[in-house]
Amino acid sequence: MGAIGVNSRMMHLNLFLMGCGHHRAAWRHPQSSVEQLGDIRYYERLAQLAERGKLDAVFFADSGAAGNVSDGSWWYLEPLTAIAAMSRATQHIGFISTVSSTFYTPFHAARLLASLDHISSGRIGWNVVTSMFDVEARNHGYESMPDHAERYRRAEEFVQAVLGLWDSWDDDALLFDRQGHYADPDKVRSINHHGEFFQVDGPLNVPRPVQGHPVLFQAGSSEQGRELATRYAEAIYAVAYDLPAAQDYYRDIKQRVSAAGRTVSVPIMPGLVTYVAATEEDAKAKQRELDELLPAEASLRQLSMFIDQDCSDWELDAPVPTLPSMENFSGPQGRYSTILRIIQTEKPTLRQLLGRLAAGGGHCTLVGTPQQIADKMEYWFCNEGADGFNLMPPSLPSGIEDFIEQVVPELQHRGLFRSDYHGSTLRDHLGLERPGCS
Amino acid sequence: MGAIGVNSRMMHLNLFLMGCGHHRAAWRHPQSSVEQLGDIRYYERLAQLAERGKLDAVFFADSGAAGNVSDGSWWYLEPLTAIAAMSRATQHIGFISTVSSTFYTPFHAARLLASLDHISSGRIGWNVVTSMFDVEARNHGYESMPDHAERYRRAEEFVQAVLGLWDSWDDDALLFDRQGHYADPDKVRSINHHGEFFQVDGPLNVPRPVQGHPVLFQAGSSEQGRELATRYAEAIYAVAYDLPAAQDYYRDIKQRVSAAGRTVSVPIMPGLVTYVAATEEDAKAKQRELDELLPAEASLRQLSMFIDQDCSDWELDAPVPTLPSMENFSGPQGRYSTILRIIQTEKPTLRQLLGRLAAGGGHCTLVGTPQQIADKMEYWFCNEGADGFNLMPPSLPSGIEDFIEQVVPELQHRGLFRSDYHGSTLRDHLGLERPGCS
Structure with missing residues (x-):
């Protein structure tokens, strides 16, 4: 267990927020938060809780369709609007929103995320996904989804256009010169993107984001997904059932990133479902209690x-x-x-x-005491399995309360996790450089 | 001047928020807020100020392009994300966002606005516009704008799809039945919209908004714009240079609405630029001071x-x-x-x-004492010119401070404007019924 120092490698932890929790039956628990899913104060409290635990960020998945409404609600408030409010109820923690490259225009995506980065003073990340389901396509004017390869070509072009729009204002474009220019017209440029899928002249109608670019997250596991991650991702949300699977993915991505000549760290954060209690028996009882609600x-x-x-x-x-x-x-x-x-x-x-x-089936699931869980996390962290974890509490808020009260102190004690924030932006938390203007 | 009573007709007032103010040179003033245009706290303070004045709502215009960046900034934070934060910094006042029917999909627009209506507990309005400029088209994948008639056909279909999505959940669809259904599957429906421009299956992935529908604002003055307003608008933002022009528009719209068999009131609120001071000379000096900055x-x-x-x-x-x-x-x-x-x-x-x-050229502009300005407003209000006004302060925050400190008390004294909020939603403030589920 290493000493705590500013240079020692630290774990990254996100709270992956999902309705009443990642266990499909969590909302059925007598004390569940199901009545609060439309109440922004519920989301604000979760963000404040995660910030008390010094987590890097709150992570939102998203979908463009309602799903099976009889069996619970996974989304309810739309992430970008919810994040604007949550960021104002917190001071340090980051917010990562999934925004699909399939249905928004790059201009809207770039603008909404840039605006949020200004509102939050630099705490926004963007999880780039390609939507997958025909039911989403049919909500947005298509009969069915484009095929996998086309979706990824589109995603890559989408990312390029968004990055171009964020860079369409130089960092020092704003002059506020009351006798002269508001902004320097030579430092605000068209991007004239004309690609296979998108035409975007630019410039954006929002100055360059506080972080230069909101942090790019990606989660692809297919060959095209890995290639996209290799070229653009600054952090990765992974799916790994066990350590060998995590290591395969981790080593492959790190090798690809390095082969591509990128010198950035690209932290990899597999999803992690935890049931924590003072004794292993109590932890198992928590799991059993939720399972019996199915x-x-x-x-x-x-x-x-x-x-x-x-x-x-x-x-x-x-x-x-x-x-x-x-x-x-x-x-x-x-x-x-x-x-x-x-x-x-x-x-x-x-x-x-x-x-x-019913609770993150393909993800690593740990059931046990804070020490047992910290042991496993440390082992993955020290053995090329993970740079951190995307925490998927089976129930919310109790599951993240358990984790923050019991596991976080254990990780901090071992020198694996920060005891306080040392910077103000999501890039600071993740140890990522602010990109220059391309 | 009528007595103050719950049944007396009351004026409606919005703060039309625009950068450093509606005068193009406002940002050049030594004390302007130009450095704060990316700071959400500036927007929150303006909303709090408007709420202290008991205004109905804050109104946002919008554009899908950057405009002339050397001569000031009209938009900077994106309205929907800014409104999420502003609604959390206030408790009563409404927020009306312009969302173009030309570039968003109806699903995104319906979802973002519904989410905001939940976040704000029912304080959202939607100003439906058709975008006009090729420079906006070229940011969103088109070479130029569709023609006027097509834009309005598209806008009407867009509104229909959005209303359908808001009604795709019955008000009592949510059951929270822990032993049974989260929502009643018979009360959450597809809309299967297949029109000329849009295909949207639905249902929406947000339950019915708090207000049923966020309030529909519209601002059309062309024949097609008036027809759209007649069929759908619940409140109207108008442009009227003087009382005869205001009356022409007012009477025409009220007549059309009534002829269409709608029994709703559809308050009409022309834009109003005011320079207020204790003496007429001081008011003129304020106007001169801004004009000289051009x-x-x-x-x-x-x-x-x-x-x-x-x-x-x-x-x-x-x-x-x-x-x-x-x-x-x-x-x-x-x-x-x-x-x-x-x-x-x-x-x-x-x-x-x-x-x-440089300051709302085509709009009514009043320069004078609180009494002089209240006189004119009252005259319009009592003579079929206006049901209220969309206030366009030449400079912000000073212009709205002046109005709220000096004109609002005068209007309240005359029994023309509320002294406190009597309801909690924007519909309550505007005296509009909550629509049933179609």
């Missing part, structure tokens, strides 16, 4: 779909029966391989499997 | 363009020379007719004309 019938129906066989009459509290191997399964591969891996590694009962799938 | 050379260059003749060597402090009549002018008509009207009515010096054109 409506069994609907969950079994869903599992039957995932594994392509009827499991509606399987015993909930018995071990999961043996399933066909990957080679003998013809349905969609991703989710099925996660299911096989959970069964193989964790030997769960059927109810436990349903619970795992 | 860079003469650039202003004369612009005027030469408007009137299609070189006026660069005209005497600034002499009366404006006689100009050709409307019939003998072949350039763009709108601005020229305003110029002729100002010259005819106000007999200004050249410098005064430049000043008037």
Whole structure:
């Protein structure tokens, strides 16, 4: 355990905010926050809580469609408007918003994010995604989603146009010269972007963001996603079920970034689901309590779909029966391989499997004492598995309260996590340079 | 002057927020707020000031392009993100944002505005506009703007889709039934909008706004604009140089609304530029002080363009020379007719004309004591000229401070304006019913 020093490598931690928590049944808990999902004060309190824990940022996923409204709400307030308010209720913590490159114009995205970076005094990050679902396409004028390759070509061009717009004002363009110019016209430029998907003349109608560019997050795991991350990402949200998977991804990305000649650090932060309590038994009880809130019938129906066989009459509290191997399964591969891996590694009962799938199934899930959880996090952090974590509390606010009250002090004690903020921008927290104007 | 009673007709007043003020040279004043245009605290203080004056709302114009950056900044923080923060710094006042029907998708617009209506607990209005300028088009993927008729067809379809999305959740759709449904799936519906310009399946991913619909503002003066206002507007921002012009517009719209079978009031609020002081002489001095900040050379260059003749060597402090009549002018008509009207009515010096054109040229401009200004406002209010005003202070914050400290008490004393808020939503302030779910 290293000494605490300004130069020692520090973990990065985000609170990945999601409705009443990342466990699909969290809203069903008697004390859940479900009635508050439309109340901005709930979001402000979560941000203040995360700031008390000295976290780097609050992270928002997003979607362009309503989803299954009978089974809970994942989004409700729109992230960009919520972040404007949350940033005013806090002073240090960053805010990362997912903004899809598929449905906004680059001008709107650049402007909204730049405005937020000014409002928050430099605490904004942008998680660049390509939307995936036809149900989102059909809310925005398309019959179905463009194919994967086209979405990534579009995403890359979108990023280029947004970066160009942020750089369309030099840092020193504003003069405020009352006898002369408000801004120096030679330092505010058109970008004249004319690409395959977008035409954007520019300049932006917002001066250069406080951070130069809001921090670019990316989360791709496909080949095109990794390539996009290699070229543009400044920090990465990853999905890793266990350390070997995390290491594979971590080493691959670091190698690609270095091969591309980029000298930046690009911190990689896998998602992490934690159930924390003073004893391992109590932590398991917390997990069990949420799992038991899952409506069994609907969950079994869903599992039957995932594994392509009827499991509606399987015993909930018995071990999961043996399933066909990957080679003998013809349905969609991703989710099925996660299911096989959970069964193989964790030997769960059927109810436990349903619970795992209902709370960040493919992500690393840790259940135990603050020491046990800190041990694992430290091990990943010291062994090329992670530079930090995107925390996915199964329930909110209790899950992040547990983490901040119990795990954060343990990480701080070990010299792995800051005891206070040392800078004022999200770039400062993540140890990223402010980009010059291209 | 009527007694103050809950049933007496009350004036509506918005603060039309614009950079350092509506006078183009306001930012050049030594005490201007120009250094604060990127500071959200400036916007929050303006909203708090307007709320101290019991105004109905803060009104934001918008544009999708940067404009002439050397001569001041009209927008800087993006309205929707700024409003999220401003609404959290206030408790009663409403916020009206212009959102163009030309560049956003209806889904994004509906979602952002619905989210803001939840964040502000029902204090949002939407000023529906069609963008006009090719420079905006070229920031959003088009070579030039669609023609006027197409823009209005698009605007109408856009409004229909947004209203449909807001109504895609019934008011009582949310159940929070922990043993059953989060929302009633029968009360959350697709809208399956398939029109000439937009395809939107829905439902929205935000439950029905607090106000049912954020209040629809509109500002059209063309035939198509008036038709759109007749069918959809719940309040109108108008441009009227003098009372006859205001009355023409007012009577025409009220007649159209009534002929369309709508029984709502549709308050009409012309823009109003005021220079207020304890004496008329001091008020004129305030106007002169701003006018003298205008860079003469650039202003004369612009005027030469408007009137299609070189006026660069005209005497600034002499009366404006006689100009050709409307019939003998072949350039763009709108601005020229305003110029002729100002010259005819106000007999200004050249410098005064430049000043008037630099501060809401086509709008009613009142210069005088609180009593003089209240007299005129009351006369318009009582004679089918206006149901209220969209206040366009030449400089901010001083211009709205003057108005709130001096004119508002006079209006309150006359029983023409509220002394306190009696409701909590923008609809309450404007006396508008909450719409049922269509």
